[in-house]
Amino acid sequence: MTIQSEYLKERRDQEWRAELRNKLKGKERTNLPRVHMPEESPEERVKHQNLEVNTGLSKEQALVEASRCMDCANPTCIEGCPVQINIPEFIKNIEREEFALAAKTLKQTNALPAVCGRVCPQEKQCESKCFYLTKLKKEPVAIGYLERFAADWEQNSGIMDIPECAPKNGKKVATVGSGPSSLSFAGDMIKLGYEVTVFEALHEIGGVLKYGIPEFRLPNKKVDIELDVLKKMGVKFETNFIVGRTASFDQLKEEGYEGFFVGSGAGLPRFMNIPGENNNGILSSNEYLTRVNLMGANNDKNDTLVLKGKNVAVIGGGNTAMDSVRTAKRLGAERAIIVYRRSRVEMPARVEEVKHADEEGIEFMNLANPLEYFADEAGRVNKMRVQMMELGEPDSSGRRRPVPIEGSETDIDVDLVIVAVGVSPNPLIPACLPDLTVSRWGTIEVNDNMQSSIPVLFAGGDIVRGGATVILAMGDGRNAAKSMHEYLMTINK
Amino acid sequence: MNQIVEKEFFSENVVKLVVEAPLIAKARKPGNFVILRVSENGERIPLTIAAADETKGTITIIAQKVGVSTEKLAQLEVGDALIDLVGPLGKETDIHNVGTVLACGGGVGVAPLLPIVEGFKKAGNRVISVLAARSKDLIILEDEIRKWSDEVIIMTDDGSHGKKGLVTQGAEEVILREKVNECIVIGPAIMMKFTSLLTKKYNIPTQASLNSMMVDGTGMCGACRVTVGGKTKFTCVDGPEFDAHQIDFDEMMMRLGGYKTEEKIDFEQFMNRS
Numbered sequence: 067m068t069i070q071s072e073y074l075k076e077r078r079d080q081e082w083r084a085e086l087r088n089k090l091k092g093k094e095r096t097n098l099p100r101v102h103m104p105e106e107s108p109e110e111r112v113k114h115q116n117l118e119v120n121t122g123l124s125k126e127q128a129l130v131e132a133s134r135c136m137d138c139a140n141p142t143c144i145e146g147c148p149v150q151i152n153i154p155e156f157i158k159n160i161e162r163e164e165f166a167l168a169a170k171t172l173k174q175t176n177a178l179p180a181v182c183g184r185v186c187p188q189e190k191q192c193e194s195k196c197f198y199l200t201k202l203k204k205e206p207v208a209i210g211y212l213e214r215f216a217a218d219w220e221q222n223s224g225i226m227d228i229p230e231c232a233p234k235n236g237k238k239v240a241t242v243g244s245g246p247s248s249l250s251f252a253g254d255m256i257k258l259g260y261e262v263t264v265f266e267a268l269h270e271i272g273g274v275l276k277y278g279i280p281e282f283r284l285p286n287k288k289v290d291i292e293l294d295v296l297k298k299m300g301v302k303f304e305t306n307f308i309v310g311r312t313a314s315f316d317q318l319k320e321e322g323y324e325g326f327f328v329g330s331g332a333g334l335p336r337f338m339n340i341p342g343e344n345n346n347g348i349l350s351s352n353e354y355l356t357r358v359n360l361m362g363a364n365n366d367k368n369d370t371l372v373l374k375g376k377n378v379a380v381i382g383g384g385n386t387a388m389d390s391v392r393t394a395k396r397l398g399a400e401r402a403i404i405v406y407r408r409s410r411v412e413m414p415a416r417v418e419e420v421k422h423a424d425e426e427g428i429e430f431m432n433l434a435n436p437l438e439y440f441a442d443e444a445g446r447v448n449k450m451r452v453q454m455m456e457l458g459e460p461d462s463s464g465r466r467r468p469v470p471i472e473g474s475e476t477d478i479d480v481d482l483v484i485v486a487v488g489v490s491p492n493p494l495i496p497a498c499l500p501d502l503t504v505s506r507w508g509t510i511e512v513n514d515n516m517q518s519s520i521p522v523l524f525a526g527g528d529i530v531r532g533g534a535t536v537i538l539a540m541g542d543g544r545n546a547a548k549s550m551h552e553y554l555m556t557i558n559k
Numbered sequence: 560m561n562q563i564v565e566k567e568f569f570s571e572n573v574v575k576l577v578v579e580a581p582l583i584a585k586a587r588k589p590g591n592f593v594i595l596r597v598s599e600n601g602e603r604i605p606l607t608i609a610a611a612d613e614t615k616g617t618i619t620i621i622a623q624k625v626g627v628s629t630e631k632l633a634q635l636e637v638g639d640a641l642i643d644l645v646g647p648l649g650k651e652t653d654i655h656n657v658g659t660v661l662a663c664g665g666g667v668g669v670a671p672l673l674p675i676v677e678g679f680k681k682a683g684n685r686v687i688s689v690l691a692a693r694s695k696d697l698i699i700l701e702d703e704i705r706k707w708s709d710e711v712i713i714m715t716d717d718g719s720h721g722k723k724g725l726v727t728q729g730a731e732e733v734i735l736r737e738k739v740n741e742c743i744v745i746g747p748a749i750m751m752k753f754t755s756l757l758t759k760k761y762n763i764p765t766q767a768s769l770n771s772m773m774v775d776g777t778g779m780c781g782a783c784r785v786t787v788g789g790k791t792k793f794t795c796v797d798g799p800e801f802d803a804h805q806i807d808f809d810e811m812m813m814r815l816g817g818y819k820t821e822e823k824i825d826f827e828q829f830m831n832r833s
């Protein structure tokens with residue numbers, strides 16, 4: 067037995083859990099239908115950029131859903147979670163109405179449960195490995211909704227559990243960036259007794275959580291409450307600070323920083339390099355979402371502007387594309403269209419986001435790819451030419467490759483186009499560290515311990531993975547914290 | 560805190576601010592710029608670092624009032640602080656000893672030109688500067704530029720100072736007179752376009768510093784993209800200086816106008832409020 071499974075068994079053998087398991091028969095549990103997340107109506111929500119779509123489970127709903135969980139002897143769900151949350155333990159704590167303990171269980175391995183409960187692609191992670199789905203062919207336990215319930219309960223209780231920190235060990239470490247990978251690294255290192263400073267280039271902390279993911283999916287307040295916990299634990303935050311520019315790594319070393327975690331993200335937007343793409347009214351999803359989410363351009367009281375469109379096309383099928391197209395709808399678009407070169411099943415976006423987009427009247431133009439853009443005399447885009455595609459053989463990603471259909475070009479009227487076809491790693495850090503080994507895609511190369519070719523420099527999140535998920539980034543941050551701690555302890559012996 | 564320690568109007572619309580920013584003052588190189596926000600609801604705007612004093616820990620920015628943000632910036636007084644200031648951004652100017660350098664500045668473009676002129680002079684070049692503006696009171700930093708130039712030619716549209724005529728006339732006069740090894744041009748896009756056409760005719764390698772629209776300034780949004788040599792580049796991380804003969808100035812001018820309607824409405828609302 068591994069340490070992990072021994073630990074899980076020990077926890078499962080606690081008296082209260084055994085008692086709870088015997089409270090209901092298996093059939094009584096498995097016959098319960100999966101809970102539905104209450105949500106704002108599509109008509110209402112498209113009127114507000116900042117109105118969260120999912121309103122959260124009621125206590126009654128959460129209790130019933132929690133009782134569905136079988137508290138399996140072999141909880142396969144945990145294998146699907148990149149940070150290995152003790153899922154049955156937190157769910158059973160909900161079932162016995164110990165919500166604070168449920169939240170505490172989450173926070174043992176996940177510094178941002180209120181975030182992950184909302185944005186994890188659960189259908190591909192924890193829930194995809196749930197006994198209900200794999201063995202009973204039924205809908206899995208709503209692990210994500212329950213996670214959100216417990217985290218929100220704690221946030222709303224006004225009493226946030228501030229994890230204990232070891233006595234200060236007199237060592238200073240820094241993170242580059244303040245996205246989820248850096249935040250989870252910071253949380254773990256401060257617990258271990260380090261002095262931690264988070265350096266962020268932008269004027270807000272949170273990385274994509276703030277500038278990318280819109281408030282209708284992840285309210286900023288939810289992120290801020292978690293940040294406040296980190297602040298209370300003693301993490302220092304420096305905004306408007308670009309490591310490598312405002313000060314070099316060497317300068318920071320002179321100031322006493324002994325270890326660095328680079329979580330600088332995949333900030334560089336990709337374009338398709340097709341004719342007319344630099345016309346006005348064609349922007350990257352990063353620009354569009356940053357203007358709205360970070361700069362508040364949807365609100366007149368803010369100076370930042372954002373172009374509005376009647377006919378908006380968003381190119382791509384990921385979360386970023388969904389966030390952009392739904393934002394366009396909320397900012398008044400009459401037609402908001404997803405143009406995606408594969409079919410709906412291949413879309414990388416979270417299933418729930420696609421469903422929500424559909425309900426909100428987003429049009430899906432699948433199996434279509436833009437070829438060229440046209441503009442009016444002022445240079446503003448007014449038309450795009452798309453080519454229809456069909457699906458061929460699977461490619462290296464295992465998804466069927468889109469193949470253009472000859473002679474299938476059509477023109478559609480558009481006055482705003484948002485390009486959401488992916489991002490490349492942020493080149494700022496590799497550019498200022500010639501000794502750093504990067505892959506040919508520009509991602510920082512690290513070993514299993516997240517350590518780069520520069521021993522005091524660890525890295526994780528999108529700068530290593532080239533675009534992944536919040537929870538994978540956080541897993542990297544934790545991993546790096548553990549390894550850096552071991553490393554700094556050995557070299558200082 | 561990025562406090563303003565000095566303020567001076569060069570003309571009704573051009574203001575100089577000296578701002579506390581010790582780390583930026585230390586790290587900055589000619590060609591670098593900063594992004595700042597004036598107030599809580601402010602937008603992020605790019606401004607060149609015109610000068611820096613490492614010992615005092617200050618940087619100098621010079622801004623021309625053209626819209627809401629620059630108007631708000633000009634309203635700040637000594638003792639006020641910028642809410643956000645980040646930098647230094649952008650690639651530094653490639654300064655080297657080439658012989659004779661022709662530096663052309665138009666309007667407020669003279670501000671970013673100043674550290675470059677200084678750099679080229681210190682690198683041992685002969686530096687001839689041509690400063691141009693619509694009229695006398697719009698010529699800025701003349702004394703500072705003189706300090707680092709072997710010769711300064713002033714051109715005004717109305718002839719109220721120096722010679723009457725455009726920057727290109729001043730520049731061509733120099734080119735016809737003596738061998739110019741390199742040219743640098745900073746100013747309104749249209750001025751850079753025509754100066755660049757001129758130097759192309761005489762085969763003089765030319766750098767232009769672009770003032771595209773920006774949001775983050777760190778390569779994250781692509782708002783600042785320009786076409787250089789047929790390829791898309793991001794001004795904030797690949798520039799702001801590029802080989803002028805390769806720049807698609809027409810596209811750049813078109814992109815600068817991308818928010819014109821929205822900006823105008825925004826400005827009118829702001830002026831009505833204040």
Ligand SMILES: Cc1cc2nc3c(=O)[nH]c(=O)nc-3n(C[C@H](O)[C@H](O)[C@H](O)COP(=O)(O)OP(=O)(O)OC[C@H]3O[C@@H](n4cnc5c(N)ncnc54)[C@H](O)[C@@H]3O)c2cc1C
Binds near residue numbers: 247275355385492534
């Ligand atoms: C619109 C959008 C929607 C998404 N939706 C989901 C979702 O629903 N679920 C999900 O799991 N994932 C989603 N993702 C992906 C997820 O957000 C990312 O995988 C995750 O944020 C990566 O985290 P990170 O820690 O690597 O850094 P990021 O969140 O990318 O943050 C990096 C930060 O580093 C800063 N930085 C960069 N260089 C420097 C420097 N030199 N000095 C100082 N600071 C620097 C940047 O300004 C930035 O703030 C989405 C992404 C986007 C863009």
Ligand SMILES: Cc1cc2nc3c(=O)[nH]c(=O)nc-3n(C[C@H](O)[C@H](O)[C@H](O)COP(=O)(O)OP(=O)(O)OC[C@H]3O[C@@H](n4cnc5c(N)ncnc54)[C@H](O)[C@@H]3O)c2cc1C
Binds near residue numbers: 608630671
């Ligand atoms: C790298 C860089 C360095 C710069 N350095 C300086 C400097 O040292 N001093 C200075 O005065 N300005 C400089 N600028 C330009 C400055 O950033 C803009 O004038 C400012 O952002 C305008 O903001 P606003 O809200 O006042 O006007 P807006 O309301 O945004 O614009 C008003 C008018 O100005 C035009 N405009 C908008 N943005 C720009 C722009 N980026 N460049 C030129 N015209 C624009 C618009 O088309 C519009 O007609 C620089 C720009 C860049 C990219």
Ligand code: SF4
Binds near residue numbers: 148182
């Ligand atoms: S963190 Fe994500 S993957 Fe892990 S249990 Fe929570 S929702 Fe599932």
Ligand code: SF4
Binds near residue numbers: 135207
């Ligand atoms: S696999 Fe499903 S039922 Fe079993 S413990 Fe995990 S969540 Fe509960």
Ligand code: FES
Binds near residue numbers: 779
């Ligand atoms: S300003 Fe955003 S990429 Fe240059």
